[in-house]
Amino acid sequence: MPHIPDPVMQLTCLDASLAIKPVFDRFQSVIITSGTLSPIDLYPRLLNFNPVISRSFKMSLTSDCICPMVLTRGSDQLPVSTKFDMRGDPGVVRNYGRLLLEMVTAVPDGIVCFFVSYSYMDGIVNNWNDMGILQEVMQHKLVFIETQDVVETTLALDNYRRACDCGRGAVFFSVASDVEIL
Template sequence: TAGGWYSSKKSTVGWAYSINFWCLNPAVAFLSVGFETRSIILTSGTLSPMNSFQSELGVPFKIQLEANHVIDRNQVWVGTIGRGPTNKMLQATFRNTENYEFQDELGRLVLDVCKAVPQGILCFLPSYAMLNKLLDR
């Protein structure tokens, strides 16, 4: 099918149906690569813990290096914020993310945090759609 994403398509004659089988186990694809190559270098900040990643790929890693993080613990704060600067509740439900009041309150919060934290922040959003919605606002 077109690009592998559609299970049926309409032609000028009628409908053509197809069935697709997708292997969602990465070990199947990685099996030949893992045993036929001399060296594989996997780098990422999100592959940890390596033992579970190794079991997902189904290939033993004989040599592994898990380095310390480049950011000190005193440089990181992880938490949740339930209310914005004007004390409005921040509930990121689908319905609320469409609401300009929510978007503005979240924008004010990010702005206030940026003013208080030197050299920038890292802010996670649930989707590119929400990111674009907030940027457009």
């Protein structure tokens, strides 16, 4: 469909027990670990198996690590949205860029900025560059960008993590469905 940038068709198995069945069939012992499997007693029923051992360990973080944000208006009170018909609006582009700039000046560590597609991310980053917003962001944080090249993205993500670990902080531009940062 030439009028739709980056068309993607995703097929999804919504029954997790079907998806994991080949793993259980092939291996005698399977260990399932995660930082987010909660409540833990739900998963044997969802995945249709009887665990031999099930353990849950308490975890505490010294500070809040995730702060998702939904934005409907910019600082100039203009509506902002990633709806297809509003994406290219200069006010929307500017307001998202100004928000990112405000965030990089306030957040001491890492920021992940999600986009709806690679082409939208490329267009926004180019617009922010033309507006001078990207240069202002880079005065506060290093910027890393996910690409469709797996090796390049792996290196960018590793460098993003290292920048955060050493206290410099960074921004990682990513397409929402393709990255898990833990």
